[in-house]
Amino acid sequence: MPKRSPRTMTTAFLRNLSERFTPSSTPSATKERPDGFYTAATLAASLFPATDPALDGDDCLHDCTTCTIHYPRKFAIDEDDKLYGQIGGFARHLLVATGKTDWVRDVAEEVGSVMEAVGKHKEMVEGGELMLSATNIPTESDFLGEGDGKGNYGRPTRALLLPAFQWVNGVTQESVPELIKGCINRTSTTTTRLPSAQQHPQTQNGHHEPATATTNGTPIHLPPGLTLTPCPHRYLILMCSQATRDARCGQSAPLLRRELERHLRPLGLFRDLGDERPGGVGIYFISHVGGHKYSANMMVYRRGGNNAKGEEVGVGDDGEGQGEAAQCIWLARVRPEECENIVRYTVLQGKVVKPERQLRGGFDRERCLVSW
Known part of the structure; x- marks a missing residue:
């Protein structure tokens, strides 16, 4: 990447800062x-x-x-x-680990999957539209060397919840209703302001502790067997x-x-x-x-x-x-x-x-x- 002079970098920084924190002056826009x-x-x-x-x-x-x-x-x-401007609005995005790169036409019809359970209980979602995606993220069974590359839908998996940037570990079809009520509905949305101080608890050796609340302080209630950990990326x-x-x-x-x-x-x-x-x-x-x-x-x-x-x-x-x-x-x-x-x-x-x-x-x- 080409180097820039300190003066150029300062000008770019101030311009970017102004662009990001100055409201649009065009009411019609x-x-x-x-x-x-x-x-x-x-x-x-x-x-x-x-x-x-x-x-x-x-x-x-x-x-x-x-x-x-x-x-x-x-x-x-x-x-x-x-x-x-042609995409529909969404409040949260749930990425379900399957270990696969292709799925049936509607992933909510993947028999036995967490996506199927989310689709069946979508009426429980509060706070706006939940975008549901299957992903090629390895399942927990894949990490243990027990995966078969076919989704392992009978075993617990994990899901990434955005914009919270939190992993939900140990998800099963049976845990989805409580997951929606106690966790998904309580996390931040795409139309809530960022928390003023974004902090995550850490152990003494620098590793993340499992999260028990969103960064805006809303308590989360997870069903037994499920844990939250911050996504490291x-x-x-x-x-x-x-x-x-x-x-x-x-x-x-x-x-x-x-x-x-x-x-x-x-x-x-x-x-x-x-x-x-x-x-x-x-x-x-x-x-x-x-x-x-x-x-x-x-x-x-x-x-x-x-x-x-x-x-x-x-x-x-x-x-x-x-x-x-x-x-x-x-x-x-x-x-x-x-x-x-x-x-x-x-x-x-x-x-x-x-x-x-x-x-x-x-x-x-x-x-x-x-x-x-």
């Missing part, structure tokens, strides 16, 4: 919601700042020139639709890999993951499945999120308290992630040659390189903005 957040109705409302060559250098104008990974020749997608990249919905998703996700890994490894930020080292970027395949004609879809979750304000991240800075998700930046039409700048600017700085072509929407809890 934002609309107040009952929850106190604002809807950034158009790209002009600047839900996320766009890269600017005057501040970010000319690199933000160019795709990677060393990329050797390419989509198949017949990989054709819709390039005409306007993307921004600073950032998450989620990509649809569900070939049963669209072959392009099954083709694009593995290729993008390889290219993202190529750019993350030199920074010390790549985290493979099961890699629980603090910090870094977790990359997971997920089930259908809509918009497969815009493949590849990519959701980037960024934690608060670690560069969610746009500050530059030092090379190799893989300190422990803290706090809840401050942002989710939802992109589409992502191609392998664009991964370098997505890492450099979107993942690490919260900026969008090609908003007109790629930005579908998302949320920013620090600025109290959403796209829906």
Whole structure:
């Protein structure tokens, strides 16, 4: 990454700080919601700042020139639709570990799975829409070497709850109703402000203790056998890999993951499945999120308290992630040659390189903005 002078870095920092904490001056661009957040109705409302060559250098104008990974020749997608503002709002996102990269068309119909149980008890969810995703995250049985690669739906698994950035361990079909009532409904949502002080209890040797409450102080009541532990990563990249919905998703996700890994490894930020080292970027395949004609879809979750304000991240800075998700930046039409700048600017700085072509929407809890 090219070095910049202290004066340039100071100017960029002040500009980013101003962008993130100055409300939009265009009334027509934002609309107040009952929850106190604002809807950034158009790209002009600047839900996320766009890269600017005057501040970010000319690199933000160019795709990677060393990329050797390419989509198949017949990989054709819709390039005409306007993307921004077309996704439905959601309050929380639950990622269920299955150890698989493809599922039945509707994951809530995976017989015997936690996804099926969540679908059956969805009327119990409070506080807004719960987005449900199956993922290739290894199950607890996989970690113990007892997995069969077919989901192990008869055994306990784990699930990642966002924006809380908390792992729920030991989840079964039978525990789902109490999980929803005692945990999911009590955690923060995409339209609640970030806690003012995001802290997680730690043991004396620096390892996380199981969480008993969300960072906003709401007590959590877990059924017997379930525990909460903070997700150690600073950032998450989620990509649809569900070939049963669209072959392009099954083709694009593995290729993008390889290219993202190529750019993350030199920074010390790549985290493979099961890699629980603090910090870094977790990359997971997920089930259908809509918009497969815009493949590849990519959701980037960024934690608060670690560069969610746009500050530059030092090379190799893989300190422990803290706090809840401050942002989710939802992109589409992502191609392998664009991964370098997505890492450099979107993942690490919260900026969008090609908003007109790629930005579908998302949320920013620090600025109290959403796209829906």
